[in-house]
Every structure is written in C-alpha cells, then in structure tokens.
Amino acid sequence: MLLPPLVGVINKNLLQQIMTLYNKLVKNSDWPATTIHDIAEKVAMGPFGSNIKVSTFVPKGVPIISGNHLRGYFLEEPEFNYITEEHADRLKNSSVYPHDIIFTHAGNIGQVAMIPDGCKYDRYVLSQRQFYLRCDETKVVPEFILMFFHSTYGQHELLSYANQTGVPSIARPATNLKKILFKCPPIEVQLEWKAQVSPLIGSYINNRDENESLASLRDALLPKLMSGEIDVSNIDI
Template sequence: MGPFGSNIKVETFVDSGVPIISGNHLRGLYLDELEYNFITEEHARRLSNSLVRAGDIIFTHAGNIGQVALIPDNCDYPYYVISQRQFYLRCDKKKALPEYINYFFHSRVGQGKLLANASQTGVPSIARPSSHLKGISVVLPPIEVQLDWFETVRPMLQILNGNNKENKRLVSLRNMLLPRLMSGELSVADLSR
C-alpha cells in the first residue's frame, strides 16, 4: 500500500530525487513516465514499504479505480514511491511473469475481479485492497508456457514502448515550439532550416 497522505505532502516535494507515482502515471499497460513530483532519498527510505521498481504492477484503489500499469524494465528511475491511493503487486517470477499478470488485469475478466469489491459511495474505492487482491484467483499456465507467450509478444511490446517514448518526445517538442510559433518569436520558415 502507498503511505498515509500525511507522509507525502506538497511541502515534502523537491526538484529531483525519488519520483512519486500517482494515478496520472497509470493510464496504459505500462507506467507513463510523465512529469513527477519528487521526494528526497532519505524521505523515500522512511517509506520503504511503498518503494516500487521495474517489474512491479501498480493499482489504484481509490479515485480512478481499475487503473493498472506495469513498471517496465527500461523505466527511467531505479525505484519509485507510490502515492497514498496506490498499491502494488510484486510477482514471484518463478511462478508468474509480471507481463502476464498485467495483461490479465487489463482484460475484461481481470477488471471485473479487481472491481468486484468496489464501493461507489463517496470517492470510488476498493475495500481492503491488499486482502482483496490476494483473494483474486488467476489461471496460470506453467511458467514455461508464460515464457513462450512472452517471447511471442515481446517484439510487439517493444514497438509499443518505443512508440510511446517517441510520442512523449514529440509532445515535449510541440510544447516547446508551439508557444514560440504563436508568439511570433519563431516562424514556420525558420523550422524548415
């Protein structure tokens, strides 16, 4: 589970350090490496139960429930802290590949099981998220079959990841150039050079 809200406040943010994962980062299959808020390394060590890394699957249990994303192997940071509305699953890779479990929770069946214990009163939330997650049964083929499946889909996932990174680069370029174009500081003729 993520830390109590009082452990991560705006006053604790710093310019760089350990990034905090929020629901904004859980919009697709993989962690969306957008802009982060950061806390210091020392502060992150005090929140060691909320530290996550590549291969962990992050879930939102309050607010936009049903969000699920895997931290990919080629993530931007060695570790992260999850916010108070998240919880995570770390797979025993001898039994289950994180990619397989991530796809399960993105499926209609997986989303149904994840949201089966949801309350829509007030802020949507999953009651007892850790206990609920532990109680969800997943049909797991033998690890060898999961590895074969992953070898088949890995090239497609690499293309997907590459496209996502390129899209982020293009959005950043657009965000840098568009204000300059709109203000007249830069013209379209200048861009062709």
C-alpha cells in the same frame, strides 16, 4: 517519424494483438487455478497521506506515482512530483521498481499498469491512492498477470471489491487482491508466451515514448514560433 494519430492507431492494434495472444493461452485450457497470494512476492500499500505532503516535494529526487501515470498498460512518465532520496528510504515499503504492477484503490479504480524495463528512474514511490503487486518471477511472468488484470474477467474480479459510496474505492485492497483466482499456466509456458509478446510490448513502448517526445518538442517550440522568437521566414518549403 510517425504522426501522433497514427501512433495511437498502431499502439491500439499492438495491445489488441497482445491481449489476443493472452486470451488464446488461457481460453479453453485446463490450467490450474491459483490465487494472487500464491504467486506474490509482495503486496503492499502506498503511504499514509501524512507521509507525503506538498511541503515535502523537491525539484529532483525520487518520483511519486499517481493515477495520472497509470492511464495505460505500462507506467507513463509525464511530469512527476519528487521527494528526497532520504524521504524515499523511510517509505521503502511503498517503493516500487521495474516489473512491479501498480493498482489504484481509490478514485480511478480499475487502473492497472506495470513499470517496464528501461523506464526513466531506478525506483519510484507510490502515492496514498495506489498499491502494488510484486510477482514471484519463478512462478509467473509479470506481463502475464498484467494482461489478466486488463482482461474482462480480471477487471471484474478486481472491481468486485469496489465500494461506490462516496469516492469509488476498493475495500481492503491488499487483502482482497490476494484472494483473486486466475488460470496459471506453468512458468515454462508463460515464458514462451512472453517471447511472443515482448517484441509487441517493445514496439508499443517505443512508439508511445517517441510520441511523448514529439509532443514535448511541439509544446516547447510552438510558443516561440507564435511570438516570433523563432524566425522561419527564410526556410524554403
């Protein structure tokens, strides 16, 4: 069992390895440039604010993704707000699934995270401040596009459409995302790259999830220990 500070160090190192392999693939290559529009199956926005209100939340159902879940490279799953399945069905254009890449377009702009395989729910719904890219996986590997948007160049391109007046926001997010150019290796080359990085990604997500489970257990047990509800006086050390 890894201690939380050590998990952070290990996961930072894993992300650095993944990005290094991405940079190695695209650096000094003659791969053709293509646009996000050319490799997108779909780019769509979250719902209007009036479509999801606090009054529509339910204890269990389809989880709503907000910026709080997009702090890293892959969707983080602390506590969610939920809407009913029926409500989510009416917002199907804002429903997202594993392999979709989620962006924040207002507030903490620059956030980019992918929904990985093995997540807690079959589908999610975006909040009003998010939009998403669904890749055509016959053309690109979603993890490759994720690394592009976490690269210095990819972040620069995304934030080049930012409006800093008032709440930071990306102007016409869906339209402008489609304009962004990137180096696009052949899909066969991307799949070889994915085979290299998949074990690293798997380790990163497993470490993070274990760390979150330990933190939840700590938060549940500590008040009981402090109140004396759990008696540890008879435990031999």
